[in-house]
Amino acid sequence: MDEQRTPKEDSQSITGWLGAVWRVIAVPLAAVLLALVIGAIILAVSGANPLQAYSALVEGSFGSMKAFGRTLAKATPLIFSGLAVAFAFKAGLFNIGAQGQLLFGALASAAAGFMIEGLPPFLHATLALLIGAAAGAAFAAIPGALKAYTGAHEVITTIMLNYVAINMTDYFADGPFKDTSNGNIVARTPEILDSARIPSIGEIPVGFFLAILAAVIVWWLLWRTTLGFEIRTVGLSPHAAKYAGMKVAATVILTMVISGILAGIGGAIETQGIVGRYQPGFNTGLGFDGITIALLGKTHPIGIIPAAILIGAMKAGASTMQFNAGVAKEITDVIQALMLFFVTADMIIRKLLRTKADSGEKVTLSGWGQQ
């Protein structure tokens, strides 16, 4: 807290306002650029042409309307997983389990998509989406309750639950929900009915608009409701929240449930909008990307949208890059890790740019010590 100017002072003039915006976006922007530069160095060292690789990456993500649609489709579940992680951050919780919650959401909405018959399209799609959300919420309630009542740290419990989720969804996709058509032997569910699908308008998937709507709702919930105030208070100081008469345990569980709803919808939209069924291995990593996205977006719901589009673009363009430039697509994971590093290690960047810290809330997580 070396900077104590109020936002009002900043917004009095246009330049002040621009300065405030710059202070917020300077670090993420610089983090992305630095990560791309180091990524280029790694590419060059391993014998690839960085310029060729990056231009193929851009071509595959923004080069045509179709590519752009693919970017938005990839960004959609990422916005949800980013929101899920960021929302939990606000209560001081690190939901690494967004991955597992997302898998359950994807599986549950697929099950609702192929099992329930005879509903009109809009109703069926909505119902499947809600069932996905409920599955994510239920699975997130477990670490929430464990944290609230036993003090088990959510970082480890959610990571462990991710492995449980992989095994459980595998079991369902290879057992009770298995696709038995035409001698299929792959572990996957049957395709969902057309009435459960979430369509696209032109190249732009409808799910993307839902994601933006979700971001706005999360923003409203966090900064315009009592619940949001309680969540943020618990995040800043559980003791102060307790002293002020807030129910910390209930807030922790509720935060995890809402985080799980977001992750679950992310998985459901992936199933209903893109994959069309649940198949193990199709959603790997989406939840982990949520961590990078949440921090790149400064854990602000609106900041998460461009962050998710950026990561979505890297995913959308990765295959084009692999095909055109012969570069393994895992380089995008490396770049992503570097982005995460630089955006969190903001001291380095602030020194480089000579900017002051923004007045936004810094992410602070509870160490084991506060159990």
Add this chain to the structure above:
Amino acid sequence: MQNTTNLPTPLSPSQQFLKQWGVTIFITVAVIGITIWQYILNSQVTEAVLASTIRQSTPLVLGALCGLLSERSAVINIGIEGQMLLGAFVGFLVNVWTGNLLIAVIAAVLTGALMGLLLAYMSVTLKMDQIIGGTVINILALGLTGYFYQVGLTTEGKMQPIPLGPLADIPLIGPAFFNNPPITYATFVLVIAVHYVLFYTKWGLRTRAVGEHPRAADTLGVNVFKVRYINVMVGGAIAGLAGAFLTLEAVGSFERAMTNGRGFVALAVMLFGKYTPLGAWGAAMLFGFANAMQTQLQFADIKIAHQFIGMLPYVLTIVILSGFVGRTRVPAADGVPYEKE
């Protein structure tokens, strides 16, 4: 903290001992009892399970040693998984290039130490949130190993068991404890060594002081930053050795994300072992045993879906963390960056 506001009524030393170690001792005695009983019933299967327990527990106890070294000096390390994975990968690559196992192990250990240095830089110097710092390492390791991995490479042989003379012929425990490849022996030695260093040397005292009350340690002239850097780096080196175990001793090749959550399970092992090397060893044995049973159950004609058996160690971790098997006292300054006045 909360603990100081409502102090529990003091317990006598024997009560305290029982409270802290009761469950652990009970489980240990039960496991040993069942093992001997099973040995009488079916010696071959029991020997196989015991040997597999040791094999499965080795990376876990090494990971736990890594975690407890850094957390005893108050740096939370959830990057064990990444340190292990990168160590495994570099060890594997170096072995493919040089055909030498020893150089490969050294490379893996150095890689782990380097990752430890990165973690120490992030958490001690940059004062980053340590959980995010560990996550950076995990994602970075996943990305780097994925990017540089080429399908079809295999190691030039892997570490072979060295029977320790007549000791290896002791029934039941001989084949399990005294007929192992080098890294497993190194693990036995490391557990004892870390225990000795932590509790019987000046360095260990300093480490624990820095973990409990860095300000006091600083006042007495201990270099808090240096102690944390070195502990985290040594921890990283041990995690690198765990990686070397996976590629050079257990499997003989590398696969993407082959650590498969062992680095995280190791954290639970560390907590369950109450931040002591010997405790972690026991806890790792329990996990190793769960894993070994998993393999046995898959061989046996039991109609349980393999996925349910597969999630056993993870569920066990959650149960342990939830404090159903006793609480753990965490180093007081754990996770808090130190600011010099």
